[in-house]
Amino acid sequence: MTNSRIAAVDVGNDAVKANFGKLESSLYIPNVIARDLEDRPVIGIEDLDEKDPLDNLHIRVHSPALKENNAIYRVGNLATKTTNSTELDPGSYKSEEDQTLIMLFASLAIDAVEGKNAQSAKNNVVEANYTLGTGLPLREVKEGKDVGYRSQLLGSVHQVEFLVTPKYQGMKVNIKFDEVKVYPEGFAAYINLVMDNDLNIINKELIDKQILIQDIGGLSTDIAVIRNRNVDDDKAQGFNLGVSESLEMIRDEILTKHGVELDSRRDVVDIITRNNDRHHIMVKGSRTNVHDITDRILLELAKKQYRYLRNVWQKNSQSEICYFVGGGSAVLKEYIKTLNNKLDGFNIEFFEDENESIWMMANAYYKLISDFIRKNSKPAGKENKKEEQKTASSK
Ligand SMILES: Nc1ncnc2c1ncn2[C@@H]1O[C@H](COP(=O)(O)OP(=O)(O)OP(=O)(O)O)[C@@H](O)[C@H]1O
Numbered sequence: 001m002t003n004s005r006i007a008a009v010d011v012g013n014d015a016v017k018a019n020f021g022k023l024e025s026s027l028y029i030p031n032v033i034a035r036d037l038e039d040r041p042v043i044g045i046e047d048l049d050e051k052d053p054l055d056n057l058h059i060r061v062h063s064p065a066l067k068e069n070n071a072i073y074r075v076g077n078l079a080t081k082t083t084n085s086t087e088l089d090p091g092s093y094k095s096e097e098d099q100t101l102i103m104l105f106a107s108l109a110i111d112a113v114e115g116k117n118a119q120s121a122k123n124n125v126v127e128a129n130y131t132l133g134t135g136l137p138l139r140e141v142k143e144g145k146d147v148g149y150r151s152q153l154l155g156s157v158h159q160v161e162f163l164v165t166p167k168y169q170g171m172k173v174n175i176k177f178d179e180v181k182v183y184p185e186g187f188a189a190y191i192n193l194v195m196d197n198d199l200n201i202i203n204k205e206l207i208d209k210q211i212l213i214q215d216i217g218g219l220s221t222d223i224a225v226i227r228n229r230n231v232d233d234d235k236a237q238g239f240n241l242g243v244s245e246s247l248e249m250i251r252d253e254i255l256t257k258h259g260v261e262l263d264s265r266r267d268v269v270d271i272i273t274r275n276n277d278r279h280h281i282m283v284k285g286s287r288t289n290v291h292d293i294t295d296r297i298l299l300e301l302a303k304k305q306y307r308y309l310r311n312v313w314q315k316n317s318q319s320e321i322c323y324f325v326g327g328g329s330a331v332l333k334e335y336i337k338t339l340n341n342k343l344d345g346f347n348i349e350f351f352e353d354e355n356e357s358i359w360m361m362a363n364a365y366y367k368l369i370s371d372f373i374r375k376n377s378k379p380a381g382k383e384n385k386k387e388e389q390k391t392a393s394s395k
C-alpha cells in the first residue's frame, strides 16, 4: 500500500465532499450529472483555458462497475446548466446508481490530475492508486448492499478520460483501489463527534451515552440512534425529505413575487444564512425584504423535521442528546431551536460552524480510513488482527 493515496469521499445526494492525502486537498462538487451523446459539448468550448476545470467537468468513464459503460457526462456545475441533468432520486439506492460511481470516479480523477503523479504521466495517462473510505446510508448497509458495492470497486480498473475540460483535456486517469472501506453514514457521524484524527476519544462524556444524530441533507434526512458505542440498526430511521425542495420553493416564489431569478439554491442559502442583510435581496436597485417568503417555507420544513425528531425520541426515550448535522441543519438551525423552546425542550445541539455540519461525513471517513491504514501498516503479528476487529465494530 506504499504509494496508495488516501481518499475519504462522501457522495451526498446534494454534493460530493472529499478529503485526500494528508488532508492537503479537498473537493466539493454538486452531485449533478448530464449524459452527453457527443464528445464535444455544445456550450463552453470557447476560451477554454481561462476557465476553471471544476466548472467544466466533461468526462468519459470506462468501468465494468457501471451499468452504462463508456458513457460521456458533464459533471457538477457544468451539468446544472443543461436541461437533461439528473440528480439522485431520494427513493433510490445510492449503491446501485451509476451516478454515485460517476461522481466518485470524477472526484478521484480530479485529485489525480492535480497531483504530483500527473506530471510524470506517460502518454497523458495517470496511474492512480487509492485507499478509499466512503459510506452508504444505513438502510443500504443493513440490506448488505455495501458488500457488492465494495467488491465492484476493488475488482477492476476504472478509467476517467477528460474531454472538453480546461487544463486536463485529453488526460486519462486509471483508478485502482488497494482497499475500500464502506461505513454506515450514521456511525461515521458518531465517530466524528467522539474521536479526533488519531481516533483518540475527545468527548468522554458522550461516548457511552445514548445519542441521536439527525442528518438533514439535500434530499434526505437520517436519524441514527447510537447505543453502546454502535449504531442501533433497528432504531435508525430515514426520511425522503431534505432541504433542497424548500430552497427551490423559495427561489420560485422570489421569482414570482419580485421578478428576480436567483442562480441557484446556493444563492438562497446565502440569503437566509449570511450575517449582513439576511433575508434581503436587491430588486431593481432597491433593498427588498423577503423574510415573509423564507420564514414561511423554512418554518414549514422545520416543523416536519421536528416531527421526525419527536417521533424517534419517543421510540428511544432514554436518549440524552440529539446532534443536528448536514447542510440542512445549518439552514434550519434557528427555526428548529425556536420550535424546541416553545414545544418539547429536547436536549439538542447544532454546530457553530456550518462547514463542520456539511463536512461531517467526509471528515469521519477520513478518520476511519487513516486509522485502518495505520493499524494495517504495522509489522504483521497477532496484535494486528485484534485491533482491526476493534476498529470495525468500534467496541
Ligand atoms: N454553507 C452552507 N450553509 C448552509 N447550507 C448549505 C451550505 N452549503 C450547502 N448547503 C445546503 O445544505 C443542503 C444539504 O447539504 P449536504 O451537503 O448536507 O447534503 P448531502 O449530504 O449532499 O445530501 P444527503 O445527505 O441528502 O445525501 C443543500 O441543499 C445545500 O444547498
Ligand SMILES: [Mg+2]
Residues within 6 Å of the ligand: 012, 013, 215, 217, 218, 326, 361
Ligand atoms: Mg449527507
